[in-house]
Amino acid sequence: MPITRLSLFNRIWAIMMKDGICEFRTRYAVSALLMFALISLASISMAIGAARLPEDLTAALLWILLFFCAMAGLSRVFVQEQESGTILALQIYGSGQAVLFGKLLFNTFMLLTLTVLIIPLFIVFLNIEIYHWSIFLLVLILGDIGIAAASTVTAAMVAKTQGKHALFTVMTFPILLPQFLSSISTTAKILMNVKPDVSDIMFMAAYNVVLMIASSILFDYLWYD
Amino acid sequence: MRIVLSLWIMSVIYAVLYIVPPAEGLGNLVRIAFFHIPVAWVSVLAFLLSAGWSVQYLRTRDIQYDWKSSAAASLGLLFCLLATISGAIFAKLTWGAYWNWDPRQTSIFILLLIYGAYLVLRSSIQEEKDRAKVSAVYALLSFLTVPFLVFIIPRFYFSLHPEPVINSAGKLEMDMIMIYVLLAAVGACTALFWQCFSYMVQNKQKSF
Numbered sequence: 001m002p003i004t005r006l007s008l009f010n011r012i013w014a015i016m017m018k019d020g021i022c023e024f025r026t027r028y029a030v031s032a033l034l035m036f037a038l039i040s041l042a043s044i045s046m047a048i049g050a051a052r053l054p055e056d057l058t059a060a061l062l063w064i065l066l067f068f069c070a071m072a073g074l075s076r077v078f079v080q081e082q083e084s085g086t087i088l089a090l091q092i093y094g095s096g097q098a099v100l101f102g103k104l105l106f107n108t109f110m111l112l113t114l115t116v117l118i119i120p121l122f123i124v125f126l127n128i129e130i131y132h133w134s135i136f137l138l139v140l141i142l143g144d145i146g147i148a149a150a151s152t153v154t155a156a157m158v159a160k161t162q163g164k165h166a167l168f169t170v171m172t173f174p175i176l177l178p179q180f181l182s183s184i185s186t187t188a189k190i191l192m193n194v195k196p197d198v199s200d201i202m203f204m205a206a207y208n209v210v211l212m213i214a215s216s217i218l219f220d221y222l223w224y225d
Numbered sequence: 226m227r228i229v230l231s232l233w234i235m236s237v238i239y240a241v242l243y244i245v246p247p248a249e250g251l252g253n254l255v256r257i258a259f260f261h262i263p264v265a266w267v268s269v270l271a272f273l274l275s276a277g278w279s280v281q282y283l284r285t286r287d288i289q290y291d292w293k294s295s296a297a298a299s300l301g302l303l304f305c306l307l308a309t310i311s312g313a314i315f316a317k318l319t320w321g322a323y324w325n326w327d328p329r330q331t332s333i334f335i336l337l338l339i340y341g342a343y344l345v346l347r348s349s350i351q352e353e354k355d356r357a358k359v360s361a362v363y364a365l366l367s368f369l370t371v372p373f374l375v376f377i378i379p380r381f382y383f384s385l386h387p388e389p390v391i392n393s394a395g396k397l398e399m400d401m402i403m404i405y406v407l408l409a410a411v412g413a414c415t416a417l418f419w420q421c422f423s424y425m426v427q428n429k430q431k432s433f
Contacts, residue, residue, distance in 0.1 A: 153366065157359045161349040170345060174338045175366060178373040207373060214369050218362045221283045225354075 008098060015094060015102025016109075019077060029110065033073040037118050040065050045125040058128055059187035063180060065118070067147060068169075070111055074151040075168040077103040078159040087159070096223035097216060100152065104212070107148040115140055131193040139186050139196070142204040146179040149208055153215035156222055179207045230416055237413045240406045248403075257315045259407060263414035265308040265333070271301030271418065272336065276368040279361035289430075291357035294364060295347060296425040300418055302340040309333050329386040332374050339367040 006014065023029055044061055053061070081087040090099060119140070123130065130136050154172045158164045173180075186200045241259040248255035278294035281287075312333065313323045324330060346363055350356040 154363075157346070157363055160352070160355050160359065161346065162351075163349055167342075167345060167349055170338075171342045171363065174335055174342060175370055177335060178370055210369065210373075214366060218366055222358065222362050225358075 008095075011095065011098035012101045012105065015098055016105045019103065019106040020109075022080075023106075023110075029073045029076050030113070033069055033110065033114050034117060036072045037065065037069045037114060038121075040068065041118065041121055041125060048126075053126065055128075055191035056184075056188040058126055059191055060184050061126075062122060062187060063143065063184050065122075066111075066115065066143070067173075067176070067180065069114060069118075070147045070151055071165075071169040071172065073110065074107050074148065075155040075158060075164060077107060077152065078155040079164050082159040091223065096220045099223065100156075100216060100219045103155075104148055104152045104215075107152050108145055111144040111148050112141065115144055128191060130190065132190050132195060135196060135201070136187070136190050138201065139183060139190065139204070142201070142208060143179065143183040146183070146204065146208050146211065147176060149211040149215065150176040150179070153219060153222075156219065175211075179204060179211075182207075227420070230413070230420060233409075234413045234417065237406065237410045241410065245403055245406050246400065251319065254315065254318050255403075257311055257318075259410045261308060261311040261315060262407060263411040264304050264311065266411055267414050267418045268301050268305035268308055268336065270415065271297045271304060272340075272368070272371075275301060276364050279364040282357060282361045283365075288353065288357060291361065292426055292429040293422075294361065296422050296429070298340055298343055298364065300421055300425070302337070302344065304414075304418065305333065305337055305340060309337060327386055335370070335374055339370075343367070 044065070078087070081090055094102075122128070151168070151172050154168060154175065158168045158171065161167055182200060182203050186196045186204070189196045189200070237259075241256050245256065245259070247253050275294045275297040278290045278297065282290035282294060309330075312330065316325070316327070316330075317323045343360060343363055347356055347360050350359060
């Protein structure tokens with residue numbers, strides 16, 4: 001077999017495609033995430049009935065929903081490798097950075113898919129009006145990237161612990177909190193028909209970049225013994 | 226050493242109760258501050274030290290640094306809890322509610338969350354080297370959020386918390402006697418922290 005050296009981009013892509021194919025074969029994470037999102041949304045909607053919620057409360061509910069859905073499924077990228085014993089092979093063949101960013105891309109993709117499915121249902125069930133669609137989509141994308149960036153590195157940390165799933169949420173929340181608070185306040189502005197400031201968007205983007213740089217630096221210590 | 230420390234703490238308590246004059250506007254409630262400020266200072270110091278030793282551990286992989294980091298973090302959690310409780314009591318007596326998500330309360334609450342998550346993480350990994358590695362990475366990653374919380378949260382809400390002792394103008398707005406007692410209290414608290422810390426680390430070294 002010829003030895004081929006791939007560029008970093010190709011290696012990241014290979015890891016992502018591998019996860020994508022595994023997911024496509026079992027369809028476990030997608031279906032679990034989707035059902036989880038559906039029951040949470042339905043329970044919110046049933047609980048409030050026909051009452052109209054204030055905009056800031058709706059925004060908070062949307063992000064709490066997205067956060068807990070992410071917590072239900074995103075730890076799988078590393079936990080699955082650990083449980084099936086494939087993590088060792090990945091440690092030998094995949095370089096740390098490629099694994100981190102490949103899994104990060106996969107998680108972002110999963111979360112964006114989930115968001116695309118959730119948002120129409122959310123609008124229908126809670127009867128809300130979105131005024132600035134393009135900014136709303138931008139906020140959703142940035143928020144999803146933030147959740148994926150924080151949870152990918154914590155997923156790698158919890159893979160070796162006992163009681164992985166409860167710990168995953170506990171560990172991700174404090175890291176994500178600055179991003180979480182600004183997503184909620186920006187979404188609330190959009191729902192109230194106020195155009196968010198450029199600085200709100202910039203803060204979210206900057207936090208994502210910082211989170212990715214920090215996880216990229218720290219991940220090598222985690223990945224190699 | 227221990228006798229000196231206990232004498233020191235007792236004299237600080239005496240000074241706080243009998244020597245410090247009641248403050249304008251706050252009256253006798255100001256005495257809580259002589260407990261609250263040193264404890265809060267120590268919890269931040271412990272957090273810094275814990276992050277510093279985490280860096281040292283990742284660079285050298287010497288297990289001693291991991292013991293230091295975890296001892297500092299568990300003492301930090303204790304002091305952070307004391308600061309939160311004394312702050313909440315002060316808030317009830319002056320603002321009328323124990324808890325109202327004031328920016329300072331939010332940031333100390335997040336500090337509690339981070340410490341709590343760090344210790345739960347430690348307790349859930351059996352293998353010593355894995356535990357040291359993973360918890361060092363987590364301590365550093367969570368340390369990253371602190372500047373963001375300091376800059377972002379005050380933008381959203383306005384704070385009732387009194388200005389820090391040394392405010393932005395750089396001048397001290399306190400009685401001279403209060404400053405001396407406060408400095409002595411901060412010193413006593415830091416020394417107490419250091420005493421407990423070295424006791425914990427020595428215990429670890431003995432059992433190793």
